[in-house]
Amino acid sequence: MDALTGLGVLEYVWLAPLIPLLCFVIAGFFGNRTPQGGGYIAIFGALAAFVVALLASYEYVMSDAYSAGEAFVRDLEWLVFGDYALNFGVYIDSLSCIMMLFASFISLLIFIYSVGYMDGEGKKKRRYYAEVSLFLTGMLGLVVSSNYLQMFIFWEIMGLCSYLLIGFWGFDHPEGDEATENAASAAKKAFLVTRLGDVCLLAGLFILLHMFGTLDYEGMFMQAKIDAVVAANPVKFPVAMALVFGGAIGKSAQFPLHDWLPDAMAGPTTVSALIHAATMVKGGVFLVARSFPLFVQSADVMLFVAIIGGVTAVFTATMALNNMNIKRVLAYSTLSQLGYMVLSLGAGGYLVAMGMETGNAELIGLGVLGYSAGVFHMVNHAFFKALLFLGSGSVIHSTGTEDMRLMGGLGKKMKITSITMLLGSLSIAGFPFFSGFWSKDLVLETALAPASHGLGAEHWFTLLFALGMITAFMTAFYMFRMWFLTFAGKPRERAVLSHGESPKSMTMPLVILSIFAVGSGLAIFANFLCHAAQSLEVGMRWIMDAGRVGINEHVYDGIAVVKHMFGNVWTYVAIALTLVGMAIAHAVYAKRKFEPEAFRIENKGRLYKLVANRYYAPEIYNQISWKLGAGVAKAVDLTDRKVVDGAVNGIANAIIGAGDAVSMSQTGYVRNYAGVVVLGVVVLAVVFVLAFALTGGI
Amino acid sequence: MIPIELVLGFSAALFAVGLYGILTTRRGLVALMCVEIMLNAANINLVAFSAYSGDALGQAFAIFTIAIAAAEVAVGIALMLNAYKTKGTTDIDELTSMRW
Numbered sequence: 001m002d003a004l005t006g007l008g009v010l011e012y013v014w015l016a017p018l019i020p021l022l023c024f025v026i027a028g029f030f031g032n033r034t035p036q037g038g039g040y041i042a043i044f045g046a047l048a049a050f051v052v053a054l055l056a057s058y059e060y061v062m063s064d065a066y067s068a069g070e071a072f073v074r075d076l077e078w079l080v081f082g083d084y085a086l087n088f089g090v091y092i093d094s095l096s097c098i099m100m101l102f103a104s105f106i107s108l109l110i111f112i113y114s115v116g117y118m119d120g121e122g123k124k125k126r127r128y129y130a131e132v133s134l135f136l137t138g139m140l141g142l143v144v145s146s147n148y149l150q151m152f153i154f155w156e157i158m159g160l161c162s163y164l165l166i167g168f169w170g171f172d173h174p175e176g177d178e179a180t181e182n183a184a185s186a187a188k189k190a191f192l193v194t195r196l197g198d199v200c201l202l203a204g205l206f207i208l209l210h211m212f213g214t215l216d217y218e219g220m221f222m223q224a225k226i227d228a229v230v231a232a233n234p235v236k237f238p239v240a241m242a243l244v245f246g247g248a249i250g251k252s253a254q255f256p257l258h259d260w261l262p263d264a265m266a267g268p269t270t271v272s273a274l275i276h277a278a279t280m281v282k283g284g285v286f287l288v289a290r291s292f293p294l295f296v297q298s299a300d301v302m303l304f305v306a307i308i309g310g311v312t313a314v315f316t317a318t319m320a321l322n323n324m325n326i327k328r329v330l331a332y333s334t335l336s337q338l339g340y341m342v343l344s345l346g347a348g349g350y351l352v353a354m355g356m357e358t359g360n361a362e363l364i365g366l367g368v369l370g371y372s373a374g375v376f377h378m379v380n381h382a383f384f385k386a387l388l389f390l391g392s393g394s395v396i397h398s399t400g401t402e403d404m405r406l407m408g409g410l411g412k413k414m415k416i417t418s419i420t421m422l423l424g425s426l427s428i429a430g431f432p433f434f435s436g437f438w439s440k441d442l443v444l445e446t447a448l449a450p451a452s453h454g455l456g457a458e459h460w461f462t463l464l465f466a467l468g469m470i471t472a473f474m475t476a477f478y479m480f481r482m483w484f485l486t487f488a489g490k491p492r493e494r495a496v497l498s499h500g501e502s503p504k505s506m507t508m509p510l511v512i513l514s515i516f517a518v519g520s521g522l523a524i525f526a527n528f529l530c531h532a533a534q535s536l537e538v539g540m541r542w543i544m545d546a547g548r549v550g551i552n553e554h555v556y557d558g559i560a561v562v563k564h565m566f567g568n569v570w571t572y573v574a575i576a577l578t579l580v581g582m583a584i585a586h587a588v589y590a591k592r593k594f595e596p597e598a599f600r601i602e603n604k605g606r607l608y609k610l611v612a613n614r615y616y617a618p619e620i621y622n623q624i625s626w627k628l629g630a631g632v633a634k635a636v637d638l639t640d641r642k643v644v645d646g647a648v649n650g651i652a653n654a655i656i657g658a659g660d661a662v663s664m665s666q667t668g669y670v671r672n673y674a675g676v677v678v679l680g681v682v683v684l685a686v687v688f689v690l691a692f693a694l695t696g697g698i
Numbered sequence: 699m700i701p702i703e704l705v706l707g708f709s710a711a712l713f714a715v716g717l718y719g720i721l722t723t724r725r726g727l728v729a730l731m732c733v734e735i736m737l738n739a740a741n742i743n744l745v746a747f748s749a750y751s752g753d754a755l756g757q758a759f760a761i762f763t764i765a766i767a768a769a770e771v772a773v774g775i776a777l778m779l780n781a782y783k784t785k786g787t788t789d790i791d792e793l794t795s796m797r798w
Contacts, residue, residue: 668794670729674720 009055010063010072013090016052016100017141017154020045020133028130036115037125042133043111049140050104057097061531066094069537069544073218075146083213089146091217095289095375095535099143102379103279106386107136109509110274113390116505117270117397128168132274135161139279143286148205148215151290152198155251158280159198163191165275166267183266193260193621197250201287204243207236208294221293223542230297238298244291245305252284252338255312259617261335262319265327265402269393272327277334277385282378285341289375292349293540296367299353303457306346310447310464313339313471319614320478325402326392329482330385333428336471337381343464344374344443347450354455356543363453364546368536369561370446372529377439384427384436384517390510391421394502395486399494404482409491413500416507418487420514425483427517429476430578435521441571442529442561444468448570472574476581484589524558705746713739726781726788730774737767 023038023045031038060066075089111132118125138157145151167187205215211229212220219225230237248254253261264276275281288295288305295302313336320332348370355363394417395410396402411418427434430441447468451461491498501507537544565571587593613619716735723729741760748756778788785793 666797668797670790670793671721671724674717678717678721 008059009052010059010092011074013052013056013072013092013144014074016049016056016104017137017144019048019052020136020140024130024133024137027126027133031126031129032123036119036129037121037123038129039111039115039118039125042129043108043115045133046104046108046111046136049136050101050108053097053100053104053140056092057101060092060097061094066534069534069541071218071538073146075216075218084209085214086149087147087216088150090144091146092144093535093538094531094533095286096143098375098379098532099282099286100140102382103139103143104136106278106382106513107132107139107274109512110270110278110386110390113273113393113506113509114270116503117393118268119503124168128165128268131161131164131168132271135165135275135280139283142283146216146218148208148217151287152201152205155201155247155283155287156198158275158283159191159194159251162194162264162275162280163187165271166190166264168267168271186260186263186266189621190260190264193257194250197247197257197284200243200250201247204240204245204247207240207243211236211240217290217539221539223540226293226297238301241291241295241298241301242304245288245295245301245308248284248287248342249308250284251287252281252342253312253335254284254308254339254342255315256617258312258316258335259614259621262328262331262614263618265325265331269327269389269396272331273386273389273393276331277389278382281334281338282341282382285338285345285374285378288342288345289371289378289535290539292345292371292536293543295345296349296352296356296540296543299350299357299456302346302349302353303460304346306343306350306447306464307460309339309342309344309346310467311339312336313343314467314474315339315615317471317474317478318611321474321481322608322611324404326395326404326407326482326486327389327402329404329478330388330392333388333475333478334381334385336475337377337385337428340440340443340468340471341374341377341381343468344370344377344446347446347461347464348374350450350455350457350461351446351453352543354450356546359546361546363449363455364543366446366449366453368533368544369442369529370449371536372532373439373442373446375532375535376524376528377436377443379523380427380435380439380517380520383513383520384424387420387424387510387513387517388428390506390513391417391424394506394510397502397506398498398500400497401494403494404485406492406494407486408489408495409487410495410498411487413491413495413498414487414502416501416510418483420507420510421487422483423514424517425479427521429479429582430472430574431476431582432575433521434518435516437575438521438524438562438565440472441565441574444472444570444574445565445568469570469574469577473577473581476578477585480582480585481589484585488590489592524562527558529558529561702746702750705742709739709742709746712736712742724789724791726778726790726793727775729790730771730778733774734767734771737763 020042023041027034027038027041031041034041060072063072065072072092073089075087077085078088079086111129114128114132118128121128135158138154138161141154142151142158145154164187167184169183208220209215211233212225214220250257253259261276261281265272267276295305316332316335316339320329320336323329323332348367351363351367351370353367355361355365355367392402394414395407398414398417399407399410401407423434427436430437444465447461448465449461451458451465533544610616713736716732716739719732719735720729723732741763744756744760744763748754748760781793782788787793
């Protein structure tokens with residue numbers, strides 16, 4: 001190869017997670033001795049990680065391995081026990097590169113933004129910058145890991161950082177409404193709810209280790225091995241994959257473990273943007289994408305994945321419709337968009353599975369397109385949602401409240417924020433030619449494909465497609481409701497007090513992100529879908545080979561995909577729904593043609609209450625944890641105290657009692673002792689004499 | 699030569715005297731003396747068997763025993779002296795502070 005590809009950075013790609021780790025240590029110990037409490041150290045770490053990721057990705061894409069569909073793998077042996085060997089290393093394919101690039105780039109922008117946003121936090125800044133650096137280590141480590149166990153370690157590091165950063169303000173949240181008052185309990189909830197998923201994931205990994213004998217991606221994603229394992233474990237394998245998906249449900253906040261994410265908004269807005277919108281919550285989607293070669297072996301699991309995704313998308317979007325907290329609206333929309341990604345991967349995987357079953361190459365091609373669409377939406381969403389969160393942070397910074405009822409009319413005071421947020425809203429709503437439009441449309445198309453190809457489960461996929469369409473409409477409505485409430489109309493209480501546009505360190509990342517939010521969708525013309533599918537080329541080449549004809553038609557040419565998209569009537573229906581949603585939001589919240597209060601009936605409408613109370617999901621969580629969790633805990637406590645402690649204390653008491661009884665023989669009278677000695681001698685003598693007499697001498 | 703049975707009988711009698719004394723007396727010094735008597739009974743046995751078997755080793759053993767008995771008496775009397783100093787008595791039934 002030529003000189004440029006011989007950079008040699010790829011060999012050192014482990015530096016990408018390692019540099020932020022060093023920054024974590026340095027900022028953690030010496031942050032307060034540097035300006036901005038270690039902020040510049042964290043920015044340096046993210047910048048260095050981004051540069052490493054960029055150079056390594058470039059080198060990999062230019063290498064022969066990339067075009068040959070091989071991953072770049074380097075492993076160190078870590079633990080060997082019995083027949084199992086666990087490694088520690090890097091596994092680079094196109095999915096790792098994509099994740100690495102957008103995670104480090106968005107982190108860099110958010111860290112720069114933090115310098116402005118967290119300026120007033122004083123000594124706490126050291127903790128903040130140390131923790132976000134550690135988080136970046138977790139995210140980058142997750143995507144470059146070479147096996148499931150290593151991935152799980154970084155997965156947990158991210159969970160820990162999420163917990164620490166949600167609870168950053170502890171018990172005194174500066175702008176808390178009644179729900180975010182207690183950041184500490186929100187952090188605890190996030191930690192415990194995701195832990196439920198993590199336990200499932202760990203159980204799934206144990207079963208996988210048992211079945212495959214290894215957890216290395218390279219060792220697992222092999223045709224002979226997968227076929228043998230699937231044939232030998234017709235029940236265990238789908239169960240293991242469902243458990244692995246359980247981890248994704250927790251991390252990516254899918255129904256029914258979705259409820260921690262809205263509460264997680266109690267953390268600083270930068271944390272919401274970084275962890276709870278752009279990167280960590282993508283971890284679950286990444287897990288499904290990474291395990292795609294395993295998932296597609298079971299059509300049932302893929303159908304389950306798609307249903308969870310579709311249900312989450314529509315279910316959480318409804319909660320964004322009437323929420324008045326600007327960050328909560330964005331949190332619900334994050335949930336909804338994550339549902340889209342999971343739906344896309346699930347439907348795509350279902351298509352691949354059915355294509356393998358029926359030997360239909362076109363279905364495999366469509367399924368791979370669904371996979372690419374999911375990854376595409378993940379990247380686009382990272383940009384526009386990070387932008388929207390940072391924009392909302394800018395508004396909160398300026399007005400000092402998260403309640404949209406107190407805002408309004410900020411468009412004049414905060415020009416850059418309002419325009420960039422408008423671009424982000426257009427993008428997420430799927431306005432034509434903005435980035436969200438391309439990927440969302442592909443997702444919907446994938447969801448419809450199993451139904452229109454007359455596979456099993458048509459009614460499910462028809463339903464999921466309809467839910468996706470409704471979600472698209474609701475997305476457009478609630479995003480513009482948020483935008484009009486915040487930036488249009490007359491200034492209300494807190495908007496009047498707003499001190500205008502935020503500092504440059506905050507607006508600069510907004511502008512950069514808005515460029516990506518508008519333009520990242522154009523990557524489809526740069527064969528993004530083909531690059532994303534390269535990861536499958538690495539992981540399931542034999543399936544890809546079987547579907548080569550279909551893939552050529554559907555994925556390998558962005559122009560063809562776009563042409564196909566505009567030849568599809570549903571694309572225009574989706575656009576129309578988006579425009580209608582925007583128009584309704586405009587009529588209600590900007591022109592006030594309808595009074596939104598009219599639908600609300602003094603906050604007492606049953607439906608309104610149901611949605612405002614988040615379908616009573618927090619209540620259900622509480623009931624389950626009180627009734628079931630506390631019951632189990634009490635039983636365990638009782639067993640511990642009565643059975644385990646009882647046995648230990650009983651034995652100890654028996655020994656003490658026996659000791660007391662025997663010690664009574666120590667009378668202290670010398671003559672007693674002498675008597676006992678004499679008695680002993682006499683007994684011995686008698687025994688010996690009898691023994692001699694009976695055995696007849698020595 | 700004196701038959702060995704007589705010598706052994708004498709030593710057994712001497713041992714029994716010592717044993718009886720130790721089991722009945724309450725006076726510390728007397729108990730010590732009784733221990734000495736029992737030791738000397740053992741010495742007689744050692745000397746007697748040595749003489750009858752023609753091996754001098756037993757007599758050498760007896761000498762050692764006497765030396766050790768002397769040391770033991772020295773320690774025992776020192777104990778009694780200190781017991782008398784602290785407790786004001788050498789009555790071994792009174793000296794029971796080491797029981798349970």
